[in-house]
Amino acid sequence: MEDYKPPALPFPFSNTTPPPTLLTQGAEAHLYKTTSLNPSIPAALKIRPSKPYRHPILDRRLTRSRITQEARCLAKLVREGVSVPALLALDWEGHGGEEGGWGGAWLMMEWIDGDVVRVVLEQWESWMKANQASLDAGQIECEEARVRGLLRKMGAAIGALHKAGVVHGDLTTSNLMLRPFADAGDSTDDSGSGSVDGDVVLIDFGLASQSTQDEDRAVDLYVLERAIASTHPRSEGFFEDLILGYRDSYKGAPSTLKRLEDVRLRGRKKSMLG
Numbered sequence: 001m002e003d004y005k006p007p008a009l010p011f012p013f014s015n016t017t018p019p020p021t022l023l024t025q026g027a028e029a030h031l032y033k034t035t036s037l038n039p040s041i042p043a044a045l046k047i048r049p050s051k052p053y054r055h056p057i058l059d060r061r062l063t064r065s066r067i068t069q070e071a072r073c074l075a076k077l078v079r080e081g082v083s084v085p086a087l088l089a090l091d092w093e094g095h096g097g098e099e100g101g102w103g104g105a106w107l108m109m110e111w112i113d114g115d116v117v118r119v120v121l122e123q124w125e126s127w128m129k130a131n132q133a134s135l136d137a138g139q140i141e142c143e144e145a146r147v148r149g150l151l152r153k154m155g156a157a158i159g160a161l162h163k164a165g166v167v168h169g170d171l172t173t174s175n176l177m178l179r180p181f182a183d184a185g186d187s188t189d190d191s192g193s194g195s196v197d198g199d200v201v202l203i204d205f206g207l208a209s210q211s212t213q214d215e216d217r218a219v220d221l222y223v224l225e226r227a228i229a230s231t232h233p234r235s236e237g238f239f240e241d242l243i244l245g246y247r248d249s250y251k252g253a254p255s256t257l258k259r260l261e262d263v264r265l266r267g268r269k270k271s272m273l274g
Ligand SMILES: Nc1ncnc2c1ncn2[C@@H]1O[C@H](COP(=O)(O)OP(=O)(O)OP(=O)(O)O)[C@@H](O)[C@H]1O
Pocket: 023, 024, 025, 026, 027, 028, 029, 030, 031, 044, 046, 085, 109, 110, 111, 112, 113, 116, 170, 174, 175, 203, 204, 205, 206, 207
């Protein structure tokens, strides 16, 4: 593969020392690790470059609305006590760049020092696969209980989000992170299959919207259920624990869960029709 060269960074990130490091590059956004104004505090920088193939006015409008939407969500959710990275800075106009008009937009947020849940579950699943033969029933149950606990926490975090009146719009295990507890150094939880201790943090609100409709909330859960079934087959059965965590997290949850059953039925019918 050809070496990928990300587009030039907007000012002021074009001359920070050390320069920001590129972590991931999705279809829409580039994620960098950098520092906040205080150089000893890490921060995550999400950049939405402008798309040269789009009409410049339309491009500006779309880029701007996605980034401000995401920033608004983060600001609101932090205020409501939902577990999301704090918003640190935002440029929706694309002021940076040599000629003052860089076109893209960026936001800077609190750095979450942990893995995405996708990585945590993958590590656990492959450890289980490699060690299964040497584990007795009690040990397997114990291992599964740890992962069930994680799924339950994920359910509670999503419940808190919905309670705040926001639906995520793109729930996958890559958009949930696990922040280890501060004193994780001497964790008793680590059994070789990786730690599942910590706080669940929701990220990536690029497709989020304000809604308190059961339908929208149920679709959020359904999307995550399908994502888990396809990427983490061994953990699929634990989705019921996520539901338990969700059910207890706010008053409207049972009614959303009822709706989830309709959404599942529709999904099944659709996949039967091909
Ligand atoms: N605050 C953060 N702290 C640490 N890592 C982060 C943070 N935000 C994102 N990441 C990492 O960067 C990856 C991509 O971020 P994010 O999911 O927000 O972007 P994306 O999926 O490319 O965006 P979009 O779907 O809006 O185009 C995450 O999966 C995670 O690994």
